[in-house]
Amino acid sequence: MTAARIGELLRTKRIIVCCGAGGVGKTTTAAAISLAAARAGRRVLVLTIDPSKRLAETLGVSRNPPEPVAVPPERQKAAGIAPPATLHAWMLDHKLVADSAVRRLTRSPADAEKVLGNRIYQQVSSMVAGMHEYTAMEALYRLTNSGAYDLVVLDTPPSRHALDFLEAPRRLSRLVDSRALQAFLPRSDGLVSRAASKVIHAILGAVFGDEFATEFVGFVGTFSGIFQSLNIDVNEMRRFLSGDDVAFLLVTSPQPATLTEAHFFQDKTRELELPFRGFVLNRSRALNVDKPLPDAAMLPSPVTPEAQSALDKLQGLARHELELAGRDVALLRDLETRAGANATAIALPELPQGADDMGTLITVADVLSNR
Numbered sequence: 130m131t132a133a134r135i136g137e138l139l140r141t142k143r144i145i146v147c148c149g150a151g152g153v154g155k156t157t158t159a160a161a162i163s164l165a166a167a168r169a170g171r172r173v174l175v176l177t178i179d180p181s182k183r184l185a186e187t188l189g190v191s192r193n194p195p196e197p198v199a200v201p202p203e204r205q206k207a208a209g210i211a212p213p214a215t216l217h218a219w220m221l222d223h224k225l226v227a228d229s230a231v232r233r234l235t236r237s238p239a240d241a242e243k244v245l246g247n248r249i250y251q252q253v254s255s256m257v258a259g260m261h262e263y264t265a266m267e268a269l270y271r272l273t274n275s276g277a278y279d280l281v282v283l284d285t286p287p288s289r290h291a292l293d294f295l296e297a298p299r300r301l302s303r304l305v306d307s308r309a310l311q312a313f314l315p316r317s318d319g320l321v322s323r324a325a326s327k328v329i330h331a332i333l334g335a336v337f338g339d340e341f342a343t344e345f346v347g348f349v350g351t352f353s354g355i356f357q358s359l360n361i362d363v364n365e366m367r368r369f370l371s372g373d374d375v376a377f378l379l380v381t382s383p384q385p386a387t388l389t390e391a392h393f394f395q396d397k398t399r400e401l402e403l404p405f406r407g408f409v410l411n412r413s414r415a416l417n418v419d420k421p422l423p424d425a426a427m428l429p430s431p432v433t434p435e436a437q438s439a440l441d442k443l444q445g446l447a448r449h450e451l452e453l454a455g456r457d458v459a460l461l462r463d464l465e466t467r468a469g470a471n472a473t474a475i476a477l478p479e480l481p482q483g484a485d486d487m488g489t490l491i492t493v494a495d496v497l498s499n500r
Contacts, residue, residue: 135378135475136498138406139166142376144273145282147409148292149380150390154411157184157493158380158477159284160218165494167216168209171279174217176268178284187487188218195225197272208487217278219268226268266366273369292397367401376406381464383413383457395467408464408474414450415457415476422447475500 138145139162147162149155156177163175174197177190185191189201197219199205210216228245235241244250265285273281369375377398381391391408398405423443428436457476464474477496480489 133376133406134473135162135407135409135500136165138376138378139280139497140169140171141374143280143374144269144370144376145280146269146285146370146375146377147282147380148285148377148394150387153380153382153384153387154477155380156181156284157490158378158409158411159282160184160188161490161493162378162497163216163218163280163282164208164210164490165498166280166282167205167214168494169498170211170214172213172215172277173280173282174219174272174278175282176265176272176284177218177220178265178286183486185220187490188216190218190220194219194222204487208491221265221268226265229271230267266370270366270369292401292403370403373404375404377403378407378409379405380409380411382411383460388460391464392467405468405472407472408468410457410461410464410474410476412479413457413461413476414454414479415461416454416478417450418454418458420447420451420454422451 133141145159145162147155147159159175159177163173167173175188176197177185177188187204189198189204191198197217200208200210200216200218205216208216231244231250232238232241235244265283269281269283272278379391379394381387395405423440425432425437425440428440461474461476468474475497477493480493
């Protein structure tokens with residue numbers, strides 16, 4: 130199988146998942162991929178985790194919207210997006226997505242409202258490890274299957290946690306199935322069990338109060354069933370994310386720590402049999418390797434000592450830049466080798482001013498489209 134270029138992926142895949150360490154420009158890369166795909170004529174949604182204020186303003190994303198919102202029409206037009214292509218964005222609110230999952234998985238609206246009003250749930254939905262990752266994938270799964278979009282691009286949490294959602298429901302289910310929590314459930318399977326359950330409930334009430342004890346027991350009882358449903362969901366998501374129309378991209382940078390994260394993530398995708406399709410080496414000077422050194426032909430004649438001194442200093446800076454470019458070319462070749470036959474590796478330019486405006490996003494999108 131020949132590795133698809135990034136431009137081909139954004140024109141053909143239904144899902145692109147962008148993973149990477151914090152601070153490598155992953156969110157901006159996800160936004161640029163989405164912009165490039167929409168400019169190619171597709172209906173695109175980008176799910177962002179925590180965009181910078183300027184990037185959020187560029188995309189027209191507000192915090193805590195209940196559903197995805199369209200990038201304003203004038204911005205889409207300025208970016209070269211023409212109907213029927215569209216670009217929507219949603220800054221994921223984990224609590225909103227978790228609440229939506231509760232409403233879907235409980236047996237009735239009354240049961241859902243009972244859970245949503247439970248103080249234990251309100252804390253757990255924000256604190257339990259893996260819940261954020263699960264809710265991100267819940268949103269991805271639901272919106273991809275809605276039929277409203279040709280491509281959904283997900284910007285994930287940092288790479289060490291980006292795939293926790295695949296194990297989170299199972300861990301949560303094991304927690305609820307544990308003997309420690311089972312002891313708090315009301316029992317009807319025998320006189321001794323019922324008596325023990327009442328004693329435990331009484332002790333819990335004496336320590337924390339009857340109201341807390343009742344809410345805790347209610348939470349555990351309701352969620353024991355919900356977590357079983359989550360286990361079914363996560364198995365479906367594994368199949369869903371292993372399909373031919375999905376691509377996982379890892380965004381990294383030339384910094385050693387982020388490259389270590391890149392290697393970890395690639396190993397994890399192989400372990401989980403997910404379709405890893407390439408590395409994006411961001412903030413790289415690799416594209417500068419062919420730029421010429423400044424020379425004396427740039428100077429006006431006659432050459433003054435001051436002009437020659439300035440040229441000497443400029444040449445020194447340029448040689449240093451070319452050394453860094455050579456380093457990044459070597460890194461890119463290493464990533465290409467690590468990617469293997471079914472994946473690719475590309476470099477994106479270093480942008481000291483950032484990429485939080487539409488013009489710069491278009492520049493990055495053009496690079497992605499052509500590689």
